[in-house]
Amino acid sequence: MKPDLHTLGPLIALIALVILGALLNPAFLAPANITNVLARSAFIGMIAVGMTFVITAGGLDLSVGSMAAFLAGIAIIAMNAALPGLGENWGTIIIGMGVAILGGIAAGYLNGALITKARIEPFIVTLGTMGIFRSLVTWLADGGTLSLDYGLRTLYRPVYYGGIGWITWPIIVFALTAMAGEWMMRHSRFGRHVEAIGSNDRVARYSAIDVNRARLLTYMLLGLLVGLATVLYVPRLGSASGGTGVLWELEAIAAVIIGGTALKGGRGRVWGTVVGVLILSLIDNILNLADLVSPYLNGAIQGIIIVLAVVLQREKRTADER
Amino acid sequence: MTVLALQDVSRRFGPIEVLHHVDLALEPGQVHALIGENGAGKSTIMKILGGFLDPTEGQILLDGQAVRFASGPRAEAQGIVVIHQEFNLAADLSVAANIFLGRETGGWRLDHQAMRRDTAALLDRLHSPISPDTPIRDLSVPNRQMVEIAKALSRKARVLIMDEPSAVLTHREVGTLYEQIDRLRREGVAILYCSHRLDEVAHLADRITVLRDGRVVRQAMRGELTEDGMATAMVGRELQDFYPPKGSHSDRPALQVTGLTVPGKVHDVSFTLHEGEVLGLAGLVGSGRTELAEGLVGLRASTGEIRVNGQPVAIRSLRDAFASGLAYLTEDRKEAGLLLDKGLRENLTLASLSRFGHLRLDTQAEDVALDRATREFDIRAPSRTMIAGKLSGGNQQKLLLAKTMLPDPRIIIIDEPTRGIDVGTKAQIYAFIRDLATQGRSLIVISSEMTEVIGLADRVLVMREGRIAGEVTGNDMTEDRIVRLAMGVRGEAA
Numbered sequence A: 001m002k003p004d005l006h007t008l009g010p011l012i013a014l015i016a017l018v019i020l021g022a023l024l025n026p027a028f029l030a031p032a033n034i035t036n037v038l039a040r041s042a043f044i045g046m047i048a049v050g051m052t053f054v055i056t057a058g059g060l061d062l063s064v065g066s067m068a069a070f071l072a073g074i075a076i077i078a079m080n081a082a083l084p085g086l087g088e089n090w091g092t093i094i095i096g097m098g099v100a101i102l103g104g105i106a107a108g109y110l111n112g113a114l115i116t117k118a119r120i121e122p123f124i125v126t127l128g129t130m131g132i133f134r135s136l137v138t139w140l141a142d143g144g145t146l147s148l149d150y151g152l153r154t155l156y157r158p159v160y161y162g163g164i165g166w167i168t169w170p171i172i173v174f175a176l177t178a179m180a181g182e183w184m185m186r187h188s189r190f191g192r193h194v195e196a197i198g199s200n201d202r203v204a205r206y207s208a209i210d211v212n213r214a215r216l217l218t219y220m221l222l223g224l225l226v227g228l229a230t231v232l233y234v235p236r237l238g239s240a241s242g243g244t245g246v247l248w249e250l251e252a253i254a255a256v257i258i259g260g261t262a263l264k265g266g267r268g269r270v271w272g273t274v275v276g277v278l279i280l281s282l283i284d285n286i287l288n289l290a291d292l293v294s295p296y297l298n299g300a301i302q303g304i305i306i307v308l309a310v311v312l313q314r315e316k317r318t319a320d321e322r
Numbered sequence B: 001m002t003v004l005a006l007q008d009v010s011r012r013f014g015p016i017e018v019l020h021h022v023d024l025a026l027e028p029g030q031v032h033a034l035i036g037e038n039g040a041g042k043s044t045i046m047k048i049l050g051g052f053l054d055p056t057e058g059q060i061l062l063d064g065q066a067v068r069f070a071s072g073p074r075a076e077a078q079g080i081v082v083i084h085q086e087f088n089l090a091a092d093l094s095v096a097a098n099i100f101l102g103r104e105t106g107g108w109r110l111d112h113q114a115m116r117r118d119t120a121a122l123l124d125r126l127h128s129p130i131s132p133d134t135p136i137r138d139l140s141v142p143n144r145q146m147v148e149i150a151k152a153l154s155r156k157a158r159v160l161i162m163d164e165p166s167a168v169l170t171h172r173e174v175g176t177l178y179e180q181i182d183r184l185r186r187e188g189v190a191i192l193y194c195s196h197r198l199d200e201v202a203h204l205a206d207r208i209t210v211l212r213d214g215r216v217v218r219q220a221m222r223g224e225l226t227e228d229g230m231a232t233a234m235v236g237r238e239l240q241d242f243y244p245p246k247g248s249h250s251d252r253p254a255l256q257v258t259g260l261t262v263p264g265k266v267h268d269v270s271f272t273l274h275e276g277e278v279l280g281l282a283g284l285v286g287s288g289r290t291e292l293a294e295g296l297v298g299l300r301a302s303t304g305e306i307r308v309n310g311q312p313v314a315i316r317s318l319r320d321a322f323a324s325g326l327a328y329l330t331e332d333r334k335e336a337g338l339l340l341d342k343g344l345r346e347n348l349t350l351a352s353l354s355r356f357g358h359l360r361l362d363t364q365a366e367d368v369a370l371d372r373a374t375r376e377f378d379i380r381a382p383s384r385t386m387i388a389g390k391l392s393g394g395n396q397q398k399l400l401l402a403k404t405m406l407p408d409p410r411i412i413i414i415d416e417p418t419r420g421i422d423v424g425t426k427a428q429i430y431a432f433i434r435d436l437a438t439q440g441r442s443l444i445v446i447s448s449e450m451t452e453v454i455g456l457a458d459r460v461l462v463m464r465e466g467r468i469a470g471e472v473t474g475n476d477m478t479e480d481r482i483v484r485l486a487m488g489v490r491g492e493a494a
Helices: A005-024 A031-056 A064-086 A090-116 A122-140 A150-156 A169-187 A189-199 A201-205 A211-237 A248-258 A270-289 A295-321 B042-049 B072-077 B095-099 B112-125 B141-154 B171-186 B198-204 B227-235 B289-296 B318-323 B333-337 B344-355 B363-376 B393-405 B423-438 B450-456 B479-487
Strands: A145-147 A239-241 B004-013 B016-026 B031-036 B057-062 B065-067 B080-083 B159-163 B190-194 B207-212 B215-221 B253-262 B266-274 B278-283 B303-308 B311-313 B326-329 B411-415 B442-446 B459-464 B467-473
Touching: A005 A270, A005 A295, A031 A064, A031 A169, A031 A189, A031 A211, A031 A248, A031 A270, A064 A090, A064 A122, A064 A145, A064 A150, A064 A211, A064 A239, A064 A248, A090 A122, A090 A150, A090 A211, A122 A239, A150 A211, A169 A189, A169 A211, A169 A270, A189 A201, A189 A211, A189 B344, A201 A211, A201 B333, A248 A270, A248 A295, A270 A295, B004 B042, B016 B031, B016 B042, B016 B057, B016 B190, B016 B215, B031 B042, B031 B198, B031 B227, B042 B080, B042 B159, B042 B190, B072 B080, B080 B141, B095 B112, B095 B141, B112 B141, B141 B171, B171 B190, B171 B198, B171 B479, B198 B227, B207 B227, B227 B423, B253 B289, B266 B289, B266 B442, B266 B467, B278 B289, B278 B423, B278 B450, B278 B479, B289 B326, B289 B411, B289 B442, B318 B326, B326 B393, B333 B393, B344 B363, B344 B393, B363 B393, B393 B411, B393 B423, B423 B442, B423 B450, B442 B450, B450 B479, B459 B479, B467 B479
Parallel strands: B031 B190, B031 B207, B080 B159, B159 B190, B278 B442, B278 B459, B326 B411, B411 B442
Antiparallel strands: A145 A239, B004 B016, B004 B057, B057 B065, B207 B215, B253 B266, B253 B303, B303 B311, B459 B467
């Protein structure tokens, strides 16, 4: 198959950024820095992979950042609560992980069910649940911070900081998620259905595809991945507050769009999303390493990249039509 | 006296020349019909006349003066109005707002009353019961067409270019359309009328231009060309075997429907379809034909008893229908049939993906299926990686037929098998349908074209207001009989 411009464009931008980074600061290519960039990308990255499916099916989820904060909160509460009974061991931590992942699936189901069964616009539903999850975690933390027991935190720490050699667990899990996501989008019936629904849901319905079920599944998949991201995020700080995961939803959506997935649905590019996430993290990293531009302008540069990515995609479009 | 003319006009898209030295003249007070197969160059001519496209060679003459329209609005300022096949209406705005879109009356504050009044007057002229305040979204397709016509009337057109205006209209509305065309003709408007319906062309046109492969192959005045002659000129060969010979079918019932009701649309419909039979389903637009089909295959909620090969089956979703060996080919090819922005392969296999691998889709097997389908249904695609939207209407329809047949259904319901496709492809599709019946499959063909139903079906059911109004077979299968049943008229003479 021919590599198409939608995936190639972001990839070229990514390579250009890597070269730029290496020229500006030799420390950029040091393993420690690369590990750092990749590990920071991992949370948004996993969420963005799930978001790719939701957007490709013609949906949207604004609640993922709040959902991550909420899941981190209830996971910490669950672990602290299980501590007296089970003790300071992996059993307790697995309970916390289970709560985050099952909670994520349930939260995704809630979003998906409101969208497919109650037939409310995805934007409205997830704007609502975004507020609800954010408010719930603030309430659970009583306006402050929910902290994991110190002993558990020490035990749990290696899940974020440890790994195989310098490749830490979040990077490994992100890579596996991305590969699985790409495979599902390209080679599974589910992926084909998702693209068909986003392309024209009436055609999908007239092709005996259970449109609502597939849509619901995209939200549950996203919830699951938010849960997974949370499992890897909690050991980083060992706490959650009303400020956890703020704006993650927008970063995830931005990564999906930069990667060449159409916001209106129908065309999903999981590899593109991965590239998009890396582009966003690299810009941040390069601005921090080089004194060329103030890091405070990070958001502005990312904004330009997002708009540029969409403009470039559109130009390709019109060229097609001629 | 020619108002608008093309003189020796050619048009190229890249290396491909789609129009070769075309001459065409529109006279005031004349209806000029433009006919030709899909891809013959009709839309390119309409686009050039409407000012949406410039010719590569040759010139456009307006009142004898060479002109070059840069864009649509400038042509429109000269009184050249195009009614496109795809509607140009803003769905959320009212009828009045649409008719005056871009030419709103009033100063800083819009004069809503005047626009509403003028709209009401226009609609009145068209005998249309639509209220000027209704949002377009709430209108049926034929009513939207009426709004488009009203909009064109309001533009005080000197030249009116109509692209298949009757394709979506009901019988009565077509009558109103003809009346309006007559009226405009009397008022001295020059009309270019594109249509696939040759009976309508014979009825309306003062002058006929036949296009084939971008060339004018025949120009004739009223009465000089029979429908048969037009078809022959369009296709470039004789069309003796337009409809395949009918076959004989067994008496074994393949599908028995008893008391099928789709709330609000179809009431208590019962019929039997035999093995190897082609059953026609006629009726006016809105008589419940499509709704009956959709209720039958689980796309709409319905009640009633359905038996397949004598066994009762419960069909609650299209998936259930597939499991019982039923398939439905939609009338809405572009919005419900094909994913226009996806490839041929994705479209072909979409409804039967479970046959192509359990966990991992077997794209090689899909490609094999595509090869087979392109051969069997003669789908002419320049490239197998192209998107479905780039195929011509006829090839899209063949692809849709291939998609519908892929799960190997025994009972196939085909809704408007040849809507908007050219004569040559029509004949091919009729042959496919007959072949399927000869293979022992049973078919229901829904069509608004009487000749099609009569030419194709072994037996015809006529629907009216959601019920079966009657059945015609053998020598009774005449246009007259069917129209009477469809419209609820008794007696002999119309």
